[in-house]
Amino acid sequence: MLIDMGPTACQMLVQWVVFPLWRLWDWLLPKYPDCWAFFGHPLKRTQFVENSRALFEHVKGDSRIQKWVFVEGDVAALQLEGAVNTRVIELQSLAGLIALARCGVFLLTNSVSLDLSWRWEDSRFAVPRPALRRRVVVNLWHGIALKKLFTVANPEQRRHAERVAYRRTERQHYAGLVASSDIDSYAMAAMFHPLSYARIWLTGLPRNDFLRMPEEKLPTYLAQQLAALRALARGKRLLVYAPTFRDSQVGGAECYRFSAAEIEQLKALLQRHQACLGFRMHYFRKGDQLFNMEAYVDDVTILDLGHERFPEIGPVLRACDGLVTDYSSVYIDALYIDKPVFSFAYDLDHYREQQNGLLYDMELAFPGPVVGDFEALLAALDSELTTPALLASPAYRTARKLFFSFNDANNSARVVERIDSLVRLQR
Numbered sequence: 001m002l003i004d005m006g007p008t009a010c011q012m013l014v015q016w017v018v019f020p021l022w023r024l025w026d027w028l029l030p031k032y033p034d035c036w037a038f039f040g041h042p043l044k045r046t047q048f049v050e051n052s053r054a055l056f057e058h059v060k061g062d063s064r065i066q067k068w069v070f071v072e073g074d075v076a077a078l079q080l081e082g083a084v085n086t087r088v089i090e091l092q093s094l095a096g097l098i099a100l101a102r103c104g105v106f107l108l109t110n111s112v113s114l115d116l117s118w119r120w121e122d123s124r125f126a127v128p129r130p131a132l133r134r135r136v137v138v139n140l141w142h143g144i145a146l147k148k149l150f151t152v153a154n155p156e157q158r159r160h161a162e163r164v165a166y167r168r169t170e171r172q173h174y175a176g177l178v179a180s181s182d183i184d185s186y187a188m189a190a191m192f193h194p195l196s197y198a199r200i201w202l203t204g205l206p207r208n209d210f211l212r213m214p215e216e217k218l219p220t221y222l223a224q225q226l227a228a229l230r231a232l233a234r235g236k237r238l239l240v241y242a243p244t245f246r247d248s249q250v251g252g253a254e255c256y257r258f259s260a261a262e263i264e265q266l267k268a269l270l271q272r273h274q275a276c277l278g279f280r281m282h283y284f285r286k287g288d289q290l291f292n293m294e295a296y297v298d299d300v301t302i303l304d305l306g307h308e309r310f311p312e313i314g315p316v317l318r319a320c321d322g323l324v325t326d327y328s329s330v331y332i333d334a335l336y337i338d339k340p341v342f343s344f345a346y347d348l349d350h351y352r353e354q355q356n357g358l359l360y361d362m363e364l365a366f367p368g369p370v371v372g373d374f375e376a377l378l379a380a381l382d383s384e385l386t387t388p389a390l391l392a393s394p395a396y397r398t399a400r401k402l403f404f405s406f407n408d409a410n411n412s413a414r415v416v417e418r419i420d421s422l423v424r425l426q427r
Contacts, residue, residue, distance in 0.1 A: 014118060015126040022097050027131045031104035033423040034064060038107050040071035040091070042114035044283050047071075047311045048078050051140035051178070052109045054206035057219050058412035060086065068099055070115075079221040092118045100130065105419060108139045113167040132173035136422045138415070139177045139192075140206060144184050144403055146329040146365065147244070148357040151193045175422055176201040178415060180208075180332075181405045187359050201418050204404070204411030210314035211337045212409035225315040229278075232303055237275040237321040239381070240305065241293070243344075244328035245282040246355070255281075255291045256346050262374050263296045269378055270301050273385040278303035280316065282328070322384065324377070327351055327358060331366070332403050340390040341368040344377050367399040 038056050041047045048056070048071055059065055060083040067083065070091040080086060089099050100116070108115050112130065119125040172194045178201050179185035189197040210222060218226065229238070246255055258266075270276055279302070281291050297304045310316055317323070317333055322340040325331045331341040343366050345351075352358055362370050368390050369380035384390055406414075 011120055011124055011126065018094075018097070019126060019128045022101065023129050023131075026101045027134075029101045031134050032066070032102050033104035033136070035066040035068060035103045036105040036107060036419075037100060037103035038067060038069045039109050039115040040069070041283075042110045042117075044307060044311070045071065045091075045119075046073035046077070047307075049311050050109065050142050050313075051206045052107055053312075054209050055107060055140060055412050055415060056080075056083075058206070058209070059416060060084070068103060070096060070100070079219075081220055091116070097128065100128075104135055105423065106130070106132075106135055106137045108137065109142060111139070111167050112137075112170045132170060136175045136419060137170075137173060138201075138419060139174050140415070141178060141188075142207075143329045144180050144205065144332045145187050145191060145359060146332065147327055148191070148359055150191045152190050152359070153356060171195045174199055176415075176418055178203050178205060180204050181401075181403050183402050201415065202405060203414035203418065204406040204408075205333075206412040206415055207312075207314060208333060208336050209409040209412050210312070211317060211333065212407075215318075222312060222315055225310050225312060226318055229305070229310065229315055229319040232278075232299065233276055233319065234300075236270075237273065237385070238303075238319055239270070239275055239277045239322045239324060240280060240316055240320040241277060241324045241344075242280040242316075242328055242330050243282065243291075243326045254347075256344065257292050258296070258374075263293070263302070265374075265378060267301045269382055269385075273382075275321070275385065276301050276303055277324075278305035278316070278320075280305040280307070280310075280313075283307045322381070324381075327356075331368075332399075335367070335396070335400050336404060336407075338391055340384050340388065341366070342377065342380055342384075343368065343370040344374075345370050345372055346374075348372065365399060365402065367393060367396040 038048070038052050041049055048069055056067060056069065060067065060080065063084050065085065067086045069078070069086065069088045071078070071088060072091055078088060080088070087099070089096050112132070113127050116130070117125045117127045171192045174195055176199055177188055177192055177195060179188050182202070185200045185202055189195065189200050210218065215223070215226070243255060266277065279291065279293050293302065294304070296302050305316055313330060313333060317337060317339060320339060322342065323331055323334045324342045324344055326344055326346070331343070334341050343362065345362065348362070371377045371380055390396060
């Protein structure tokens with residue numbers, strides 16, 4: 001780390017001296033195409049998860065590739081068993097900058113602007129600007145898009161998301177951006193303009209390999225999470241409630257506030273069907289806005305499946321018997337392994353018009369019930385728990401075709417094949 005000179009002085013030194021000098025050095029230093037940079041989650045900075053982790057798991061035993069994992073904080077918890085030619089490096093350090101300059105392949109989880117940024121406790125940040133033209137830069141992203149982002153977002157949301165100018169310009173230099181289906185590829189091309197459509201890779205999402213692969217082949221850290229989830233459910237059917245992020249800066253963008261009476265009704269329903277409900281908040285919690293179901297956790301009927309406890313979504317989806325969300329694209333992952341889905345869309349009009357907005361009409365893209373109030377949600381859950389019918393519906397089959405061109409555990413392999421072909425061209 002840099003010498004602690006106080007936040008303001010340190011920030012100025014990094015932004016106006018260290019990063020410009022590093023940028024020049026990065027342009028001059030040779031790149032190593034067999035050196036691949038993986039990045040921890042851009043907001044859960046100590047966690048190495050999702051598509052980035054899935055791709056790492058696929059190549060971790062390949063001795064031809066140097067795998068450098070850039071994270072923050074305690075690295076012992078990453079559980080990288082079986083990995084060869086692997087280094088874990090503190091991102092926000094001079095050692096991190098030195099190592100980054102050598103990497104010929106960048107595997108982004110979100111963007112250069114987020115993945116490589118240096119952040120301070122006062123919420124300020126600075127972004128190094130690597131030489132993207134001299135590298136193979138692949139954006140693995142983190143899910144199949146349901147909500148509008150970047151160039152197609154609602155105007156206010158677009159201005160906020162694109163306030164870092166480099167985040168817009170970096171896109172045209174991506175060698176690849178993964179997508180899950182033809183329709184998804186068109187959506188990604190629109191959102192990531194000016195990236196050429198020819199650089200959208202129809203490979204499927206690497207993290208969905210963790211949903212389809214045989215349980216005995218799961219990495220140890222995922223098998224442990226799955227076992228912990230099953231122990232927590234205690235043999236009962238597990239429903240998962242996973243709402244999307246609400247931006248507290250947008251008036252009226254609020255998490256649903258369950259009343260005590262509604263919680264009692266929910267518990268009665270769950271007990272009647274020998275079930276429990278685990279809630280999983282979005283990992284980005286901004287401001288003082290809290291999810292009030294936290295007050296009702298008893299680890300018997302209402303369970304906390306938060307990101308600190310269960311960092312990966314894969315084990316949660318494998319263990320669950322049904323998913324309740326609002327507009328989170330996590331439901332699309334649930335479709336990959338045939339799980340019933342429900343949308344509790346209590347603020348649908350507000351979300352469409354004043355929050356992020358949606359790429360698709362919910363009647364087309366969401367194959368389960370879309371309900372606007374708590375009573376309707378209870379009725380939908382009761383109906384499916386009593387007589388399962390959602391998976392056999394034409395709407396379910398249509399949604400699966402909409403979002404998936406593949407139905408296997410080979411998404412990571414397809415991405416690696418594309419990277420290898422580009423790396424061979426650079427040798």
